[in-house]
Amino acid sequence: MAEQHNHQPPDRSRRQFLKYSGAAISGAVIGGVIGGAIAGGFKKKAPAPAPTPTTPGGQAAAVADYNQATMYFTQSQLQITQAAVERIFPKDDLGPGAAELGVAYYIDHQLASPWGINGREYRTGPYVKGEATQGDYQSIHRTEVFNLGLIAIQDASMKKYNNKFPDLADDQKDAILTLLEKGDIEVINGITGTSFFNLLRTLTLEGVYADPLYGGNKNMQGWKMRKYPGNQMSYTNIMEKAEFVTMEPMSLRDHIAH
């Protein structure tokens, strides 16, 4: 019989975390990361500025990002995806678009994860089409949905403009995506363009705003655009403030002990 493990002594990562946060733990406090230290004025002993994951001196952009290679996509699939997500969340004077933020790589990495093969979902048949209120019923994995969806985009581009999707002008790309969104392009029997478009849109927002560890939101620029501070330890001191407080964002990388 498995033993209970819910009350392990502090392990190495815990000690590193405490060391990093600059806090001391009170032995009497159960469960809390920094326990009584927080109540004792955590903010006064705030963690040292987070070491940035990039090269010092702001040269990050010039350094190769070894995360940007594909685990799942072919090069052509990557290009179509990149072109599509950039139209969904384009670069403008407010900041970078989905392409620059690494969203296509984010999607590639997600498709290569258990999520891409619907790993934690119910996959027993029969697969029966029900009412819209009953949700998805497809038997194919998300990876396949993506393969077919990207083909549908490319085929529609060739048919309408006799050109590949990534090579279309912006308004032409938008026209194709609009057809997809409206369901005028069918991906495959049972999968409408609309459901693929919605998947693409959701993944775009995820790639713009998920923690940078997943390959998108490059250098937290997605967060910076909307003044989201990412992963902070405490907001207690600003809760009652009337004015908006802008903070330099922190990522999960900042919580890995060095």
Add this chain to the structure above:
Amino acid sequence: MATKMPKVPVVIVGMGWLGGIIAAELSKQGVKVVGLERGKPRATEDYYMVHDELRYAMRYDLMQDLSKETITFRNTSKMTALPMRSYGSFLLGEGLGGSGIHWNGQTFRFLPYDFEIHSKTVERYGKKKIPDGMLLQDWGITYDELEPYFYKFEEVAGISGEQEQTPMVGKRSKPFPTKPMLKTPILKMFEDATKKLGYHPYMMPSANLSEQYTNPDGITRAACQYCGYCERFGCEYGAKADPVVTVLPVANKTGNFELRPYSNVVEVLHDGKKASGVVYVNTVTGERYEQPADVVILASYVFNNVRLLLTSKLGKPYDPKTGKGVVGKNYCYQTNGGSATGFFDDKEFNLYAGAGSLGMEIPDFNGDNFDHTNLNFLHGAGIRISQTGQRPIATNPVPKGTPTWGAEFKKQSLKYANNTLTVSPQGSSLPWQHHYLDLDPTFKDAYGLPLMRITFDFEDQDREMIKFMASKTEEIMKEMNPTSIGVSNKLGPYNIVPYQSTHNTGGAIMGADPSTSVVNSYLQMWDAENVFVVGASAFPHNSGYNPTGTVGALAYRAVDGIAKYLKSGGMVV
């Protein structure tokens, strides 16, 4: 064949809030308890990387693995139920602490009206007010009888709240153990607006500790840091009350409690009158074990409590055609909709910061706090504003008419990222003869057992209520003076795809009459005196509040019942 384990006095199925509470209290009394948990063990250090919206909120890291087990759903009995293949409407917990790990911590008490809903409705409006097919029934217990148990839960969890309470909510015998959460500018706006309109706003009772607190068991926990990661997340501070940081350490300390994780119970063994124990599968090795016990306690989520009764053929299954039988009856949910969103063009709020239970609510349109004589619905909703921490993937509000993608969407979603506030009702859900739980005839779980089948839809009662509530939320939002407002006052059919609420209730309901309920007011089963079915499965209807406070109170009440039963046997009421 199952390996037979040595007999124990008490075996508990499911180690969330309820299993934890019962394990702690009984083991303190010297009773040997075995707790079976189908998922993994957990500790606070599991959450040091928890500020990860994608992993926890979008990919449901802490939730039940649906590849092994899910539910099936249909709106009406004319439809074929289909499995919920991926998450949507509600999120099922798994592992030590269960759903108690990933909750927000909003800890209300149901109203005195709720416990006597049938009597009080008839008393005020007459019998005709209850529509045909609505199975309103009293709970077999009053608020006053349950009051000490409410307090017990609040004291253990360290629930915070205001000392002065409006008489619209149940009277408290003792003040909240901790002070209210911090009142932010957003909450003050709601407070001012609702007060101006003559309503009675109060701070949401919260399980996100407002200050460092030591409970009666000597457990000390640190204060909430308002980090904005509560719902769908575990708390890395242990500030949010959950079973792992409150009751389970107490049970462990006694030496009378044994936790067995990775143990999925597949059957309650019984002879039709009494249970003799349970059979479980070790989910790691696939081996089967029989655990004999004097008392069997079902303390898993609503669906598994009811499913285990039905697959074990314990109790009388409910038949929606005849209305006879009880197991599976009165499945209810929560009715959400009718919210008003205000866009404040020239303001910015610190919306990224917050806590799961940081908010204010008015009780003026909940329960029977307002006159229903000329209304086409019963009960009501709590109307609230909350500041739980807006995370960027899930929260991209834009005013109506804005495209959903492209340059304009980007511009508007960035513009409104920090200045959009929403006032929402959380509506009650009342029981109907044709809403119920039973076993699916087609789909099975990883252990070969039928899935739970839900037959449920929204009714005119719900649509009328939402329309009414939308007029109130709009009124409040107008008073808060935004640049523009968006209101939704329509409620479609119940759809399992969008997330709504993890407040599923009923199916093994409590009451004073064995012909209309599964358990008595100690949650002891009428048809098997040594089986206690604990949880929101016992609710005869769902109120316009979050259920955990009431579930916790019922668990402490059940503890008294179990202790009595261990002493003297027989039905304890």
